[in-house]
Amino acid sequence: MGRVISVLVPLGIIAFVGVGGVIALSAVKPAPEKAEEARAGLNVFAEPIRRGDLTLVVESQGEVKPRREIIVAPQISGRISYVSPDFIDGGFINRGQLLVRVEAADYELAVVRAQSSVASAEQALAREEAEAELARQDIQDLGITDASPLARREPQLAEARAALESAKAQLKDAQLALDRTAVYAPFAGRVRERNVDIGQVVAVGQSLGQIFANDVVEVAMPLKDAEMGRLGLPLAFSASANNPGPDVTFRATVGGIEREWHGQVVRTAAAVNSQTRQINVIAELQDPYGAGADGDAPMAPGLFVNATIQGETIEDVLIAPRGALRGDDRLFVGLPEEGKLSIRQVDLIYSDPDGAYVSSGVEAGELAITSPIQAPFDGMSITVMQRMEDGTIKIHEPKPTDDASTSDEPAALVSNTGEGVAQ
Known part of the structure; x- marks a missing residue:
């Protein structure tokens, strides 16, 4: 028994000291600070x-095309004797410049023959007029009052006059054919392609090349009905001095540089596209190779440009x-x-x-x-x-x-x- 007591007493003392220490530490421990509650919120x-003010804009795009472009073709046939050095792909041409000439020898001979026919017809008419005058005098001297038109030589005189007019018409036709041996540029512009050279024999209507005017280019831009309304454009719009069209800014990358040109809407297309249900708005740029160019970059035909159309301003x-x-x-x-x-x-x-x-x-x-x-x-x-x-x-x-x-x-x-x- 004494041995058990000697073991329990030290254990009791240790337990008492441990519990007392815990109680003492708890008593002197400072109270934890109360953290401020974080406010909930995203x-x-x-x-x-x-x-501010709002300027309504519409974005679209389209291909640049010349307003005037034609195929150069002769109105007569023959062998090409001259081609202008400017009549080449990419060449600049002036209005009235000679582009191509067809050999004129055959047509010059035709003019001479027609002139001869005119002279013969004039001589025949003069002779018939003299004979008609003689017939008139004879009828008057004989006192005949009911002479027939044939006796007065009226049909013969009319025939001679008609023959002269026909000869003059043939002369004009020969002269016109001779004039058409030279093909001139109807406007100033550029050459898209050339299909002819010296010595080639061409027929009437054969394509000699293609040229376009460089004074104005156009871009047809498809728009939806809502976009038309945003711009305030009716379906049948045509710009005038009192009712100008909206301004348009064209953009495209040329030579690795973003370029910009400024034009104006001039009209709308005649009909709505039956497949897309959109209508084309046509904008023009004046003098694309001169004052309208962006530095050294013209808005050349064939470019595909993005367009920003300026609408009305809401304040x-x-x-x-x-x-x-x-x-x-x-x-x-x-x-x-x-x-x-x-x-x-x-x-x-x-x-x-x-x-x-x-x-x-x-x-x-x-x-x-x-x-x-x-x-x-x-x-x-x-x-x-x-x-x-x-x-x-x-x-x-x-x-x-x-x-x-x-x-x-x-x-x-x-x-x-x-x-x-x-x-």
């Missing part, structure tokens, strides 16, 4: 809504960031003082990559949310953050609702890296 970025509209538009008629607006989300129905006028333009539903200065939000609802708790012009991020802290809290702390500013932003 962090979202927002941008302010502003007022004093509300402009929100394009990323804030949800669907066609909703904007998410952050209420920074309340820390809440407000879903607004708006009247959308137009939207493009630069913004969403609305007429009502929001106010200038309100913050439109651009961040994506899953399962949004009106009154949802959020923390609105705004990126400032200097790259910093402004966190809009909501005003406290507890009356005991009277401190009015300013919104926090953090760096562009987002450090210090509550997640």
